[in-house]
Amino acid sequence: MYSFEQLKVFVTVCESGSFSAAARKLKRAQSGVSQSIANLEIAIDQDLFNREKNIPVLTNTGKALLPVVKSILDQQKYFDQKVESLTQEDEHELIIAIDESIIDKNFIKIISSLADQFPITHFDIITTSTFDVEDLVRRGKAQIGIIYADGELKVDMDFFLLGQARFLTVSSATHELSQMSVVQDSDLKRYRQCVHRSSKQRELWFTYGISSMLWYANNHKTIIDLVEQNVGWANVPEMMVMEGIQKGDLVALPVAHEHGGWITPVGCLVSRSHINGPVLTSLLEKLKGHSLENNQWQAN
Structure with missing residues (x-):
């Protein structure tokens, strides 16, 4: 033999x-x-x-x-x-839920080194809305979740800040709003708004619908595509529209009450339904060593 x-x-x-x-x-x-x-x-x-x-x-x-x-x-x-x-009690699987507009190549780079460190662990990355991410972590369907934080104390899961993201109010370059020197709330309400909301029809507290004419989508990429097609205006993450603005396809509207856009904190939820094994511990250490600032993930 x-x-x-x-x-x-x-x-x-x-x-x-x-x-x-x-x-x-x-x-x-x-x-x-x-x-x-x-x-x-x-x-x-x-x-x-x-x-x-x-x-x-x-x-x-x-x-x-x-x-x-x-x-x-x-x-x-x-x-x-x-x-x-x-x-060694390494986790067999690690599920990371993240708001679809927060993930980018730099975030993937942060977590990708875990592939060599823990070659046997299966990683499942779920991209969805902030509300759905929070629900997944709360129900124990994901060990961690990266979300836009609303400032509320989470009594059933752990939380720490990861940085902040800027949202801009944008329209296409040919939209009537793009021609205004100052845009008031009353101006925004007169035109169709493209609004992001979750699968359970929940809207982010800083980008909710204010117009009487609304189109909805559950991911920001689709919202931006709709805006580029002149369907309406929207509040979207700056990191997702900078290229479109630089190319002239999109315009950051000079909204009177939003000087420089809207800043919202980004944080990490950690499930209490799972044991903090070596894989999760290593991932949390990597995340705590980075922050989302100036539209990109960077080392602290």
Whole structure:
């Protein structure tokens, strides 16, 4: 019967190009490497290498078996890591819920290093509205949630601040509101408003509908697309519209009561329904080492 060690030696010889190079890599005697390959060939009753030349050349059988052997060794590594993670009580799965307008490439970069640190843990990233994020964490369906914070004390989950986000009132460059030097509330109410609201029809407390003509969507990307098509105006995250404003497709409206836009805090909810294992602890440490400032996630 062949062994995992023999399979490992076989792959190492293939990758190194010779028995001597494989021996150096494995820190073993060359004779031991040669004997290991010979024993493997006996066990499977197949020739893996043609030894007529100084450099071993894979036979057709060897070529056919090499990818299979690599797969077996990968599965062995996965098994060993899984056993180790269970021993250390690493979480099998970590669910991160985040408001769809807060996530960006920089946020992904922050959490992506956990892939190598915890290779066995499954990560599930859910992007939805702030209200739905809070509901997921409250019901224990997500370990953490990144949201726009309303300042209310959360008695059933933990919370810490992560920074702040700026919201702007915008319209398309061809909208009548974009031609005004100052925009009053009464002006906004005269035109159709595109409003973000959750799947349960809840609106953010600082971007709720004030117009008598309303279109709704449950993600800010769709809201911005509607505004660009001149459907109406909207309050949206600055980090999502800066490019459109710079290109001239969108205009930040000079609203009289919003000098420089609306600033709202961003925070992290932590479920109390889950044990703070190594994976969650590491993620929280990474998040606490960063903040959302000036439209981007950055190290503190």
